Amino acid sequence: MSRIGRAPVNVPAGVDVTVDQDNHVVTVKGPKGTLTFNYHNRMTVEKDGATVKVTRPTDEKEDRALHGLTRALIHNMVVGVTQGYEKKLEINGVGYRAALQGKDLNLTLGYSHPIIVNAPNGITFETPNATTIIIKGIDKQLVGETAAFIRSKRPPEPYLGKGVKYDYERIRRKSGKTGK
Secondary structure, eight states: OOHHHHSOEEOOTTOEEEEETTTTEEEEEETTEEEEEEOOTTSEEEEETTEEEEEOSOOOHHHHHHHHHHHHHHHHHHHHHHTOEEEEEEEESTTOEEEEETTEEEEEOSSSSOEEEOOOTTEEEEOSSTTEEEEEESOHHHHHHHHHHHHHTSOOOTTTOOEEEETTOOOOOOOOOOOO
């Protein structure tokens, strides 16, 4: 059995989980919002009091993979509607900066034009200073996808370290040209 799939998902107080077995849909409502997930029809999801259990029909490779995945996604939904998720990005480079324009993000990253990133539904941007971006939301996948999209606009380069990077990311630096 999968160690992740076998563990039940604890549902804290204030969170409502509904499982629709016929349509294979799990809905999680909490203080921060509502998330829905269409799970695979081979998995069985049951709500038992303050826990949610995921079971699989066989020990085939695909079922084993879906078992842990389904449980992890439901757990991420419960955490998202209670605590939320956030990713921090740092901008390095002379003249590189970020600013908010309403809900959208205005990035100046050394190009001849500013880059405007529209906030997807459920995502909020914060800029505590000109070189830090905080992306917040309840959907873990959407937060990570948005952060990766912003980072892709100017990934960090190894010679000077200029670009957009995650706050935990370390840039492996290369030495420049060697003289004679």
